[in-house]
Ligand SMILES: [Zn+2]
């Protein structure tokens with residue numbers, strides 16, 4: 001599947017045209033334009049070569065190389081349409097665009113009022129007050145489009161990353177999924193979680209993948225590294241290689257790296273950064289590419305999904321103790337070491353690849369253990385773009401009443417069916433109604 005962001009609404013003839021060519025516009029002899037009175041129409045996003053279709057997807061929409069508008073070329077339409085350039089539209093060289101058709105849900109990033117004209121077969125916007133059908137049809141004597149009985153089409157504008165759901169697997173490297181990471185990516189998973197350990201760091205100088213212990217639970221081969229290769233960056237390479245094989249034609253992949261061991265020492269922090277940087281720089285979307293300084297009520301938006309197309313985003317997470325979710329420190333360690341690992345990375349100016357997540361435990365625990373003068377957790381909270389609400393979906397609502405400015409990962413089994421508060425609903429049920437709303441985005 002591909003995504004084409006070059007479509008615009010023509011402010012003269014109300015059709016959809018492709019940027020780069022003027023084409024033939026019945027509204028002005030100068031050709032289609034997205035500008036009127038210095039106001040530009042927004043980007044419109046069309047998908048092409050979607051596979052599989054669903055009941056609300058309609059294919060065979062094409063760009064006419066003569067008039068440069070979008071028109072329907074399915075059924076017997078080829079023989080009966082009318083082109084503003086005279087004669088028939090020419091679909092040669094066009095991609096096969098797929099439109100969302102008669103869908104019960106209008107998403108907030110979609111434009112409504114798009115209709116199909118039975119005479120010229122183009123898509124046009126009839127406007128809020130329903131006068132847009134007039135004057136610009138090449139197929140009727142009075143130039144009015146005929147659209148009674150047309151389906152309703154919702155056309156996307158760029159969709160912000162933080163408003164998307166991404167199908168996410170828990171402990172993605174484990175054999176319980178019976179799918180390797182590349183196989184999961186093939187079926188649409190776009191949130192990956194990897195646990196890393198420092199068990200043998202002093203000897204190996206790299207982190208190892210595994211649950212609690214290096215190598216534990218790993219699903220070897222099938223596209224994952226082969227037994228016993230638990231080297232962290234080799235597992236990352238599996239993901240970036242998948243992206244390269246797709247030529248970057250995929251929704252962004254977000255990788256949650258859970259630090260199962262303490263990453264205090266400068267050497268370990270450096271190695272962590274170096275490992276992440278083995279993802280090619282044109283694929284890795286670094287935290288330094290976006291303003292990290294966002295406060296909770298700030299409005300600095302994320303890039304759109306289209307802008308992040310083909311990219312990989314890495315997020316550092318962990319809990320307070322070594323044993324994730326249990327909050328227990330390892331023997332001999334104080335009980336804020338998990339936080340400290342993220343904090344160390346956050347402090348380092350030369351560590352700008354990964355995003356550091358804030359977790360709902362941070363403030364509470366810092367205060368309990370070190371008093372309210374300790375501002376470390378507040379700083380992370382203010383500056384983080386990811387928020388981990390482990391095991392409590394209500395926390396998401398408490399901190400972010402409506403649209404989260406930050407992305408949230410919920411822990412296993414916890415999803416919010418109502419909206420966008422949890423962008424990474426971690427699940428093994430990859431075909432639920434929740435995930436079907438974003439299915440097309442994930443391929
Ligand atoms: Zn036009």
Ligand SMILES: [Zn+2]
Pocket residue numbers: 064065066067068069082083084085088089090
């Ligand atoms: Zn045409």
Ligand SMILES: [Zn+2]
Pocket residue numbers: 117118119120121122136137138139144145146
């Ligand atoms: Zn028409």
